[in-house]
Amino acid sequence: xxxxxxxxxxVGGGTAGWITAGRIAARHxxxxxxxxxxxxxxxxxxxxxxxxxxxxxxxNTLRKIGISETQFIRECEATFKQGAKFARWVTGAADDFYYxxxxxxxxxxxxNLAPYWHRDQRGRSFSSAVCYQEAMCEQGLAPKLIxxxxxxxxxxxxxxxxxxxxxxxxxxxxxxxxxxxxxLDDVTGVNAAPNGDIASVTTVANGAIGGDLFVDCTGFSSxxxxxxxxxxxxxxxxxxxxxxxxxxxxxxxxxxxxxxxxTISTAQPAGWIWDIGxxxxxxxxxxxxxxxxxxxxxxxxxxxYVGPSVEGLSIRRIPIRSxxxxxxxxxxxxxxxxxxxxxxPLEASALVLVELSAEMISEQLPPCxxxxxxxxxxxxxxxxxxxxxxxxxxxxxxxxxxxxxxFWRDNRDSSSxxxxxxxxxxxxxxxxxxxxxxxxxxxxFPAASYQYVLYxxxxxxxxxxxxxxxxxxxxxxxxxxxxxRAIQQALATFPTHRDLLQLVRQYGFQPL
Amino acid sequence: MNRLIALDSAAHRQxxxxxxxxxxxxAGLNMLPVVLGEFLKLCVHYPxxxxxxxxxxxxxxxxxxxxxxxxxxxWKQDRWDALYIPLQLMRQPFFLAPGQERMVCIDxxxxxxxxSLGDAIFDERGAETAYxxxxxxxxxxxxxxxxxTDRFVRKLLALELVRPMRLEIEFANRQKLRVEGLYTVDExxxxxxxxxxxxxxxxxxxxxxxxxxxxxxxHIYSLVQRRNxxxx
Numbered sequence: 001x002x003x004x005x006x007x008x009x010x011v012g013g014g015t016a017g018w019i020t021a022g023r024i025a026a027r028h029x030x031x032x033x034x035x036x037x038x039x040x041x042x043x044x045x046x047x048x049x050x051x052x053x054x055x056x057x058x059x060n061t062l063r064k065i066g067i068s069e070t071q072f073i074r075e076c077e078a079t080f081k082q083g084a085k086f087a088r089w090v091t092g093a094a095d096d097f098y099y100x101x102x103x104x105x106x107x108x109x110x111x112n113l114a115p116y117w118h119r120d121q122r123g124r125s126f127s128s129a130v131c132y133q134e135a136m137c138e139q140g141l142a143p144k145l146i147x148x149x150x151x152x153x154x155x156x157x158x159x160x161x162x163x164x165x166x167x168x169x170x171x172x173x174x175x176x177x178x179x180x181x182x183x184l185d186d187v188t189g190v191n192a193a194p195n196g197d198i199a200s201v202t203t204v205a206n207g208a209i210g211g212d213l214f215v216d217c218t219g220f221s222s223x224x225x226x227x228x229x230x231x232x233x234x235x236x237x238x239x240x241x242x243x244x245x246x247x248x249x250x251x252x253x254x255x256x257x258x259x260x261x262x263t264i265s266t267a268q269p270a271g272w273i274w275d276i277g278x279x280x281x282x283x284x285x286x287x288x289x290x291x292x293x294x295x296x297x298x299x300x301x302x303x304x305y306v307g308p309s310v311e312g313l314s315i316r317r318i319p320i321r322s323x324x325x326x327x328x329x330x331x332x333x334x335x336x337x338x339x340x341x342x343x344x345p346l347e348a349s350a351l352v353l354v355e356l357s358a359e360m361i362s363e364q365l366p367p368c369x370x371x372x373x374x375x376x377x378x379x380x381x382x383x384x385x386x387x388x389x390x391x392x393x394x395x396x397x398x399x400x401x402x403x404x405x406x407f408w409r410d411n412r413d414s415s416s417x418x419x420x421x422x423x424x425x426x427x428x429x430x431x432x433x434x435x436x437x438x439x440x441x442x443x444x445f446p447a448a449s450y451q452y453v454l455y456x457x458x459x460x461x462x463x464x465x466x467x468x469x470x471x472x473x474x475x476x477x478x479x480x481x482x483x484x485r486a487i488q489q490a491l492a493t494f495p496t497h498r499d500l501l502q503l504v505r506q507y508g509f510q511p512l
Numbered sequence: 513m514n515r516l517i518a519l520d521s522a523a524h525r526q527x528x529x530x531x532x533x534x535x536x537x538x539a540g541l542n543m544l545p546v547v548l549g550e551f552l553k554l555c556v557h558y559p560x561x562x563x564x565x566x567x568x569x570x571x572x573x574x575x576x577x578x579x580x581x582x583x584x585x586x587w588k589q590d591r592w593d594a595l596y597i598p599l600q601l602m603r604q605p606f607f608l609a610p611g612q613e614r615m616v617c618i619d620x621x622x623x624x625x626x627x628s629l630g631d632a633i634f635d636e637r638g639a640e641t642a643y644x645x646x647x648x649x650x651x652x653x654x655x656x657x658x659x660x661t662d663r664f665v666r667k668l669l670a671l672e673l674v675r676p677m678r679l680e681i682e683f684a685n686r687q688k689l690r691v692e693g694l695y696t697v698d699e700x701x702x703x704x705x706x707x708x709x710x711x712x713x714x715x716x717x718x719x720x721x722x723x724x725x726x727x728x729x730x731h732i733y734s735l736v737q738r739r740n741x742x743x744x
């Protein structure tokens with residue numbers, strides 16, 4: 001008889017730990033006597049608390065866990081995010097920018113507008129020609145109305161959030177509503193079973209905690225998958241050069257200062273600066289390559305970006321190492337979050353990888369030990385693929401820059417470019433990215449994202465050999481016109497981001 | 513400009529309110545907020561549904577007069593074609609001032625206010641007319657009714673008894689219309705409510721208005737018919 005999976009132990013209480021615990025507990029009836037979920041959180045190790053940008057997937061994650069959007073926005077200082085604005089990435093000039101919005105190009109499921117844009121829309125940026133969301137972001141408008149139901153968008157959206165408060169809300173919800181057992185305790189040892197599985201972890205106050213599946217959410221320390229199992233870390237620093245982050249929290253000047261409804265990413269001499277608007281403050285940070293700039297200069301760059309209001313604010317430096325474990329699931333242990341790996345937050349991949357991992361673990365929780373290895377293999381295959389695709393996509397942003405600093409020149413050195421990305425780029429010289437380029441069920445970024453970044457960065461596809469296939473010119477023109485109407489309608493319809501946030505605080509969204 | 517002025521028997525003794533003009537104000541309204549106390553009268557003519565307040569997103573009960581903004585199918589040849597007209601309209605041009613005192617105010621620049629036609633507010637000696645007394649009753653009924661109706665709606669939401677209406681109508685001229693933003697009672701969920709919840713609804717006196725709302729939905733068809741008649 002094989003042993004049923006009856007008990008899951010999550011080690012680590014950051015957002016990764018609580019999201020995973022929440023997804024498993026919600027699906028496997030933890031509260032009513034199903035699979036037991038225990039989360040052990042160290043009272044002494046603080047969580048890193050950076051991941052402040054999400055994907056639209058977070059709406060589904062929260063809904064599945066059973067948290068109301070109104071509560072989430074009120075308690076996590078959350079704001080709406082409609083994409084990213086990349087400033088100074090192409091030429092470095094003051095007016096150089098493009099958008100990677102979250103709404104797909106107009107009519108995307110029926111027609112690929114990219115080649116028609118090349119031919120017929122010269123002089124108009126790709127993102128503004130095919131998507132209304134750039135105009136909304138530029139005007140500081142919200143993606144929905146106070147009359148929109150919870151989690152329903154009018155325009156697709158994600159969130160910016162306060163990671164510490166988010167973990168707190170998740171903790172409270174998981175413990176009070178989902179029946180997750182919460183132990184505030186330090187793990188001091190890992191005890192192996194004869195077959196090499198983890199039998200239990202030793203804690204200071206609660207003794208040995210046994211389980212059928214262990215989830216390693218111990219952050220950079222990677223206590224189980226790294227230290228115990230010795231699964232090697234694959235360093236991807238040869239592709240993605242940034243190895244340090246400087247973070248600072250900047251309060252708004254006024255209570256009702258406008259809040260950006262998108263992440264702003266501004267290229268710098270040796271990296272780029274993120275700028276994320278929460279309700280009462282912005283989170284700003286410089287990720288840079290210490291091979292290309294010294295720390296003091298980086299601090300000066302960040303201070304200059306923030307301006308005079310930086311005086312008196314504390315700047316925190318976080319060393320980062322781009323890469324991931326060679327395996328994410330070993331024996332009866334699966335790593336989620338920073339213990340699995342880390343990449344610069346250029347496309348907010350940290351939390352989405354947590355969500356995707358938590359989803360796969362909860363949806364495909366091995367029913368018994370006998371089949372765990374099969375599912376572990378599948379999990380490893382899926383996530384190796386996903387990490388590689390994300391790395392390719394992040395690298396794409398750097399490859400096409402025309403900036404002349406050493407950091408940017410080195411980034412364009414072909415020896416630093418993964419072969420898979422080089423091949424795709426070769427192809428895209430003559431074909432626009434389409435769904436045929438992304439055929440896996442496990443894709444992270446859709447073809448639309450590649451189009452936004454490629455053409456935003458100034459890349460041009462030579463469509464002349466396929467021009468005879470552009471037989472839908474009328475349909476394409478209608479779509480471009482439809483987008484124009486959508487822009488006008490959006491500008492006339494939506495409240496400002498700040499106004500909507502205040503309405504949510506005052507009234508909240510209705511569940512339907 | 514402050515349009516709302518505290519009613520004063522000296523300053524406003526000469527004023528009259530023209531009832532036809534009061535009604536005419538709603539000629540271009542397709543719905544009005546209503547309160548629980550008038551449901552039984554409303555359901556003789558109008559669908560009673562829920563919609564969201566555009567400024568706050570909060571649900572509110574309304575009587576429906578038409579399918580599109582500015583379409584009032586009860587306004588025919590300069591008269592309101594129904595026996596009962598919602599309090600929210602009949603109280604015009606009077607208001608209760610916010611605050612403890614709840615002073616009665618008048619909108620002196622309202623189109624219905626004049627010095628020659630309609631109902632007098634005060635008599636020659638400055639005493640309240642029967643008309644003003646009736647208006648005051650309406651205002652009091654609305655004040656109490658709005659709070660009560662709010663509690664009723666919150667209860668429906670808490671019990672997950674609200675569902676969006678999906679109205680796709682084809683009129684006699686083949687014109688198709690999809691009406692968005694209206695909600696009603698979820699009949700299936702109401703039927704499936706545990707006995708305890710039904711008893712609670714009943715003891716709060718919410719059960720009858722819940723069924724009244726359901727019954728009133730038949731008037732969607734009367735509204736379609738009214739619009740078809742206009743097409744002829």
